[in-house]
């Protein structure tokens with residue numbers, strides 16, 4: 001995973017170097033840049049394909065998320081999603097196109113497996129191994145169909161790209177708003193890696209960077225709410241709920257609650273995580289759950305933290321950054337917590 005991460009970070013830095021040019025500074029909207037970066041990472045590490053193949057999938061998934069939010073306003077109309085209105089037709093078209101692209105990737109891989117020309121041990125390889133075991137009649141209880149593989153690929157593209165680019169974007173914005181933390185993070189990165197490529201041992205040792213990422217995840221959680229459904233009658237917080245009730249857990253509210261975090265809950269204070277997650281709030285680790293909790297906790301959280309640490313370290317090694325006058329602070333939910341008008345920063349080459 002690390003070589004693929006290095007390669008993607010390297011390409012991002014080279015692109016920014018070119019944008020900055022001989023003048024040494026320029027304005028960049030880092031939000032689409034970081035989306036491309038995390039898209040590239042998930043394409044290479046999970047599917048072995050280049051970003052070019054995945055680019056269309058990300059565009060389509062982004063459009064699908066916007067349409068989904070728009071159509072959720074009509075959820076109270078029974079059967080609305082089956083009506084042949086333009087929005088529903090477009091959502092169907094997008095679904096078909098994404099499936100078509102993924103099926104193409106899967107078929108290409110199948111051919112390569114048949115010819116024995118692939119040794120890619122990526123997520124797709126693992127999923128397809130399970131799929132071919134099914135066809136050979138093995139692992140009947142654990143088997144995945146091609147449809148399952150497509151569904152899992154869609155989930156990974158969405159879950160793996162969008163969330164991590166949101167984390168990196170808000171981190172760059174927060175470090176532009178709080179330049180003393182930017183300086184402290186850069187000092188740590190240079191002390192651990194100098195100008196060398198970040199390695200796994202060093203990434204684990206980054207304390208200031210980790211505190212900053214946690215504080216960003218607290219204030220700007222990429223996933224703002226979790227949903228659950230009761231499967232039997234149960235009591236929750238003194239209220240008895242029947243079976244089949246949909247519950248929404250707005251984790252962003254828990255992350256901003258002064259009763260849990262203190263009167264400075266709205267302030268950016270990475271030092272609250274200096275002694276780890278369990279000491280950061282007034283009541284242990286419980287109120288901090290940016291990756292969810294329990295059996296459905298995010299399976300990509302270590303991946304995401306490694307990717308964010310690596311990306312941020314390589315950026316800090318080469319650039320300093322500040323808010324551009326054209327930046328307007330507007331966190332906005334389109335499934336994940338986006339910067340509504342972009343994240344325009346001024347990059348300075350170091």
Ligand code: HEM
Nearest residue numbers: 159160163164167222223290291292293296298299300304
């Ligand atoms: C900062 C980055 C990320 C955040 C904040 C995040 C957050 C979350 C949250 C809140 C959930 C739902 C948990 C629940 O319902 O209790 C989730 C699920 C999931 N995440 Fe992440 N995630 C991130 C990155 C990733 C990455 C990089 C991947 C894949 C490489 C990934 C793959 C998944 C998958 C597959 C699930 C569904 C797990 C299940 O339903 O059992 N996530 N994530």
